[in-house]
Amino acid sequence: MSGEFDLIRNYFTRPASSIDIGVGDDCAVFAPSAGSSLAISKDLLLEGRHFFSDVDPEALGHKSLAVNLSDLAAMGAAPRGCLLGIALPQYDAAWLEAFSRGFNTLADRYQCPLIGGDTTRSEHDIVISVTVLGEVTPPYLARSRARPEDDIWVSGTLGAADWALNLLLRQKAGETLGERDTQLLAATRSALERPEPQVALGLALRPLAHAMIDISDGLVQDLKHILQASGVAAILYESLMPVNLSLPENEPQQLRQSVLGGGDVYELCFTAPQSARPALLALSASQSVKLTRIGMIHAGQGLRVLDATQQDISALPAGFDHFRRSRQQP
Numbered sequence: 454m455s456g457e458f459d460l461i462r463n464y465f466t467r468p469a470s471s472i473d474i475g476v477g478d479d480c481a482v483f484a485p486s487a488g489s490s491l492a493i494s495k496d497l498l499l500e501g502r503h504f505f506s507d508v509d510p511e512a513l514g515h516k517s518l519a520v521n522l523s524d525l526a527a528m529g530a531a532p533r534g535c536l537l538g539i540a541l542p543q544y545d546a547a548w549l550e551a552f553s554r555g556f557n558t559l560a561d562r563y564q565c566p567l568i569g570g571d572t573t574r575s576e577h578d579i580v581i582s583v584t585v586l587g588e589v590t591p592p593y594l595a596r597s598r599a600r601p602e603d604d605i606w607v608s609g610t611l612g613a614a615d616w617a618l619n620l621l622l623r624q625k626a627g628e629t630l631g632e633r634d635t636q637l638l639a640a641t642r643s644a645l646e647r648p649e650p651q652v653a654l655g656l657a658l659r660p661l662a663h664a665m666i667d668i669s670d671g672l673v674q675d676l677k678h679i680l681q682a683s684g685v686a687a688i689l690y691e692s693l694m695p696v697n698l699s700l701p702e703n704e705p706q707q708l709r710q711s712v713l714g715g716g717d718v719y720e721l722c723f724t725a726p727q728s729a730r731p732a733l734l735a736l737s738a739s740q741s742v743k744l745t746r747i748g749m750i751h752a753g754q755g756l757r758v759l760d761a762t763q764q765d766i767s768a769l770p771a772g773f774d775h776f777r778r779s780r781q782q783p
């Protein structure tokens with residue numbers, strides 16, 4: 454049994470009691486909860502661009518959904534269901550078993566059942582397109598809602614995923630990593646390959662935060678989307694950054710690049726009024742999630758980042774851009 458429809462039945466058909474019609478019909482059908490609006494987002498993952506060909510397929514299944522759930526989290530939306538478009542060069546049962554396990558386990562954890570999709574054969578590469586559907590009620594945590602005097606916060610830690618990516622790129626280029634780098638890769642790899650979407654945090658921030666974004670392309674670049682959408686300026690302090698504790702301190706330039714410019718973070722960056730500080734600290738404790746105040750919004754335009762000596766960092770690290778040439782893009 455190795456045809457297209459067996460593939461869908463074997464790996465991607467699961468009961469979903471929360472919807473009326475799921476995988477197997479022309480459309481999925483479900484009723485949004487009364488009073489809620491739909492929140493919808495899509496992210497593509499391409500072999501060679503978003504993941505290496507030899508990545509653990511279970512981790513890839515996890516990440517394909519995680520990066521999408523992260524977009525729902527950034528909108529303060531509750532997951533409701535997802536669609537999976539997948540193009541594969543061959544029917545590889547072991548690969549599909551692992552990929553679907555990673556995907557479905559995360560879907561179960563966030564009550565975000567797979568309700569449909571599309572499956573085709575590709576000539577060469579694996580292409581994955583996931584769409585998530587969520588539910589949200591006002592006030593929406595839109596990128597345009599930052600206000601002067603807001604604090605800027607970030608969840609979790611920064612830099613690990615980018616550090617792992619750099620080490621893997623060096624390995625793929627033929628380098629044999631030394632003992633220290635091998636240990637560093639072991640410590641940072643899960644940040645790159647198995648990011649945990651901050652869904653519960655996103656929901657809890659709805660009454661507290663103003664504007665929010667999830668960090669996929671890099672802190673500096675993604676925060677700039679909030680600044681532009683809100684018509685405001687910001688100042689960040691490098692010394693306040695929640696640097697991942699695995700990262701070495703003896704490579705300050707690389708550290709700055711990974712912390713301020715590194716992508717694949719999938720933590721939340723948000724602005725909130727100063728009056729929300731006590732509630733945010735209480736939330737951090739009750740959800741056991743690290744929340745760090747890293748700067749401030751003010752009137753005007755542009756982003757300044759001050760180093761530990763309070764000097765402006767003149768050349769801010771660039772984030773990820775699919776159509777700009779950079780060291781991150783092979």
Ligand SMILES: Nc1ncnc2c1ncn2[C@@H]1O[C@H](COP(=O)(O)OP(=O)(O)OP(=O)(O)O)[C@@H](O)[C@H]1O
Binds near residue numbers: 495496524669670
């Ligand atoms: N081809 C497209 N057609 C229509 N809208 C698009 C297209 N590509 C992106 N968008 C929209 O543009 C906006 C920015 O997209 P982008 O993918 O940069 O955001 P993001 O999902 O937050 O970032 P990332 O993809 O890095 O997670 C989103 O509203 C997205 O839906």
Ligand SMILES: Cc1ncc(C[n+]2csc(CCOP(=O)(O)O)c2C)c(N)n1
Binds near residue numbers: 501669716
């Ligand atoms: C093999 C390989 N090369 C590079 C990267 C880094 N990377 C790719 S896309 C992206 C931004 C988010 O994607 P998008 O903007 O498409 O949502 C980043 C940081 C990676 N993870 N794997």
Ligand SMILES: [Mg+2]
Binds near residue numbers: 497
């Ligand atoms: Mg996107």
